[in-house]
Amino acid sequence: MAQDRVEAVERALTVLEAFDSPQEHFTLAELAQATGYYKSTLLRLLGSLTRYDYVQRDEQGRWHLGHAPVRLARRHLPGRHLTTRIQPLLIRLSEDSGETAALLEGEDGMVECRLVTLPDAALRHDLRPGDRWAAAKDDPRPVLPGGMMVCQALPGDAIEPPMWLALSGPAGRLDPQQAHRLLADALSSLTAGEAREAAP
Structure with missing residues (x-):
């Protein structure tokens, strides 16, 4: 239902869904294209996801999944x-x-x-x-x-x-x-x- 939705959470989950792809690393531009979000919005979302280790940024500035999704998956x-x-x-x-x-x-x-x-x-x-x-x-x-x-x-x-x-x-x-x-x-x-x- 509409009252159960949290827009910021859904945006962050949309970003994570973009990593469900054979491609392992994404530039900010590629994530913007995949999600439809502005780069400024993406940077805020990626900042929060990075703090909880859901995503990481490499030395070339590309983004990839962090350790948190793997750790949670292994609980199953x-x-x-x-x-x-x-x-x-x-x-x-x-x-x-x-x-x-x-x-x-x-x-x-x-x-x-x-x-x-x-x-x-x-x-x-x-x-x-x-x-x-x-x-x-x-x-x-x-x-x-x-x-x-x-x-x-x-x-x-x-x-x-x-x-x-x-x-x-x-x-x-x-x-x-x-x-x-x-x-x-x-x-x-x-x-x-x-x-x-x-x-x-």
């Missing part, structure tokens, strides 16, 4: 395609190892558990989707008193956040060599499946 469950590809691997990894198998994703110094399969064992790493912890850029493992985690990086590009397959459990029970072998086999299986999907 993983996409069906990701779940369909990864969850069966996690189930097999957990069955073969008897330990917790997980898909981890890192960004901005934090690692988040995206998918997980828990073993039937009473003593286990009780990891849950959405669990987050601070970690080094290339080492996603959390501090696990009495436990350990072995990780296998998944291939990706510089734009995507890094991801890892992981096995974790009690330090005296989890065999690192076996874990590395199982994770390497899972990665090979995943890579082979993606190659088959990409084949004409």
Whole structure:
């Protein structure tokens, strides 16, 4: 209804909608053309969106999406395609190892558990989707008193956040060599499946 509308909010959302495009960077003139707004209006809107990290401006003066939309999107469950590809691997990894198998994703110094399969064992790493912890850029493992985690990086590009397959459990029970072998086999299986999907 008309009384529920806030014009300034709708204008800001219109600006964000312009970024729903294969084009990653926009000049102010391109945004003006895409939205129909004057450049002076756009600059005010972009200023507010920048303060909340919805958009960023690069050194060439072009605009692109910031981190906030990605952070909010990641609050949702993983996409069906990701779940369909990864969850069966996690189930097999957990069955073969008897330990917790997980898909981890890192960004901005934090690692988040995206998918997980828990073993039937009473003593286990009780990891849950959405669990987050601070970690080094290339080492996603959390501090696990009495436990350990072995990780296998998944291939990706510089734009995507890094991801890892992981096995974790009690330090005296989890065999690192076996874990590395199982994770390497899972990665090979995943890579082979993606190659088959990409084949004409």
